[in-house]
Amino acid sequence: MTAALTITDLSVNRSGQAIVQDVRASVPPASWFGVIGANGSGKTTLLRAIAGRLPIVRGSCAVFGEEVAQDRGARAQVIGFAPPIEHFPASLRLRQLLELAGDPIDAQHDRNGDLWDALGLTELLDIPAGECSSGMRQRAAIALAFAKPCRIVILDEPFNWLDPVAAFDIRAVLSRLVADGLALITALHDLTTLCGFCDSGIVMAKGRVSLTLDTDMLRAGRNDSARFESDLVRALR
Secondary structure, three states, X not given: OOOOEEEEEEEEEEOOEEEEEEEEEEEOOOEEEEEEEOOOOXXXXXXXXXXXXXXXXXXXXXXXXXXXXXXXXXXXXXXXXXXXXXXXXXXXXHHHHHHHHOOOHHHHHHHOHHHHHHHOOHHHOOOEHHHOOHHHHHHHHHHHHOOOXXXXXXXXXXXXXXXXXXXXXXXXXXXXXXXXXXXXXEEEOOHHHHHHHOOEEEEEEOOEXXXXXXXXXXXXXXXXXXXXXXXXXXXXX
C-alpha cells in the first residue's frame, strides 16, 4: 500500500537557522499519526512545512508516492491544514473564512455534517472572528482544515482551548474519519489522545526525532500508562 505521506531526511530552516533536521516518518492512509514534543522542539515548524506553509530546504516529501518537497503549492493544495487562531482576520465572519478556504458553505456542511455538529459550528458562522473566544476560534480552525476535500489533514494541537465535552466529541468524529480513509496528523501534548487514538507517531526533541512510536508501543502505553509516560519524558528531554 502506498503511504499517504512519506518524509525522508526532511530539514526546515527559519531565519537561516536549522529548526527541523533529518526527520523521517511514514503515514499510511486510514491512520492517525501523532507528533509529540516539548515547546520549541520543532513540531509546529515540521507540520507547517509538510502542509506547504514553509519551504523544505532538504530531503524528500512524498504525498501518495508523488514527490512534492520543492512544490509548496502542491502540498498546500492536497493537505488540509488548520491555521493558527491568532492569525484570523478580526473583521471576517467565520462563514466568510470557511468559504475563502474551500467549498461553498452548504457543500462544506453537507460533507462535514458530523464534524460540524461536534464543533457546534453552525451557531458560530455569523460571528466576526474578532469577537470569538479562543475556544470558538479553535473550533473554526478545525473546520477550516476540512474546508475542501483532502485525504491528508494536519491539526496542530487541536484540543487546546476546548472544553472536555467538545474534545471528546471531536476526537470521536476524527476517529471515524480516519477509519473511513483519512490520514490524520496531529501535534499533541496529551497522552490520552496519543495512546487512545493514534496508530503511530514520533517524539521530537531539539528539531530531531528522538523516538519513533509504532502501534505496539502505543498499545503498550494504554496498558501501562505510567511506564509509557516515563519513557516518553526521557525521549522529550
